[in-house]
Amino acid sequence: MSRTSVLALRLAGPLQSWGASSRFTRRTTESAPTKSGVIGLLAAAAGIERGDDTRLAPLAALRFAVRMDQPGTRIRDFHTAHHAVTGASMxxxxxxxxxxxxxxxxVEGDHALLTGLRDALRTPVYPPYLGRRSCPPSEPVDLGLYEEARLEDVMASVPWQASPWYRRRHQAPQTLTVLRETAxxxxxxxxxVLRDQPVSFDAAHRRHALRTVVTDPVSTPIPSDGTSPQKAHDPFAALDVLEN
Known part of the structure; x- marks a missing residue:
């Protein structure tokens, strides 16, 4: 009998964009990462080609959850492009x-499958991105593999991942919001009910099915040392000191 484990990811970067219903010239973003976007990230790391629905299926069957540690700010940009052959404006x-x-x-599922995905994140075939190719992560996304664990428990126990500068400027919230796929x-x-269950990433005929999601609040798990576990250099720290 296969073991069930959970693979946790930290999704952080200057920009992210997780579209679920973008069409034509208006490309929106959800307020949190979508399952299709995160499965796409994992599939890219594992080298699964867009039209390979057979290899995609085991990843799509994983149970998914996301926790909003630092909501960020929604911004809008205008994009211009030209036709590669004719040069005409798009x-x-x-x-x-x-x-x-x-x-x-x-993501929760078979331990062997998740072990392979964790290894793929560490040496990806295709680089991971946060919803769009123009949105690379600022740090490695692998937060670890939790053996024989449940999705709900991992979401409640992974230390708060807000950036160091955010933690200095904001008091830790009492709870964090978790969007979790039902068991x-x-x-x-x-x-x-969301149309966010990936079926095919084939560029000519992308398909998504429905999945069910519940919203749970969890108590904010503060790291034992009171600091962010991510100790990345903040080049603007000196400016904060001058302001004070």
């Missing part, structure tokens, strides 16, 4: 992003 498009956001995402034996009476 239609002006609006593109929306989340700036300075940090999320903890996790097979769980009631869906209060769940939301």
């Amino acid at each position: 239609p002006l498009s609006e593109r929306f992003y989340l700036a300075d956001a940090v999320f903890v995402a996790a 097979a034996d769980e009631s869906t009476a209060t769940a939301d």
Whole structure:
């Protein structure tokens, strides 16, 4: 019998964009990473090609959750482009992003599959990005593999991942919001239904099915030393001192 484990990810970068219903010249973003976007990140790291639905299926079957550790700010940009052959101007498009956001995402499933995905994140075939190719992560996304764990427990126990500068300027919230895919034996009476279950990433015919999601608050798990576990250099720290 296979073991069930959980692979946790830290999704942080200057910009993120997780579109679920973008069409034509208006490319919106959800307020948190989508399952299709995160599965796409994992598939890219594992070298799964866009039209390879057979290899995609086991990843799509993983149960997914995301925690909003640092909501970020929604911004809008205008995008211009020209036809590669004719040089003609393409239609002006609006593109929306989340700036300075940090999320903890996790997938639950077969231990062997998740072990392979963790290894792929450390040596990816294709580079990971946060919803769009123009949005690279600022740090490695692998937060670790939790053996024989449950998605709910990992979401409640991974230390708060907000950036150091954010932690200095904001008091830690009492709770964090978790958007969690329902378990097979769980009631869906209060769940939301989203068309965000990846079926195919084939560029010619992308397909998504429905999945059910519940919103849970969890107590903010502050690191034992009271600091962010990510000790990246903040080049603007000196400016904060001058302001004070």
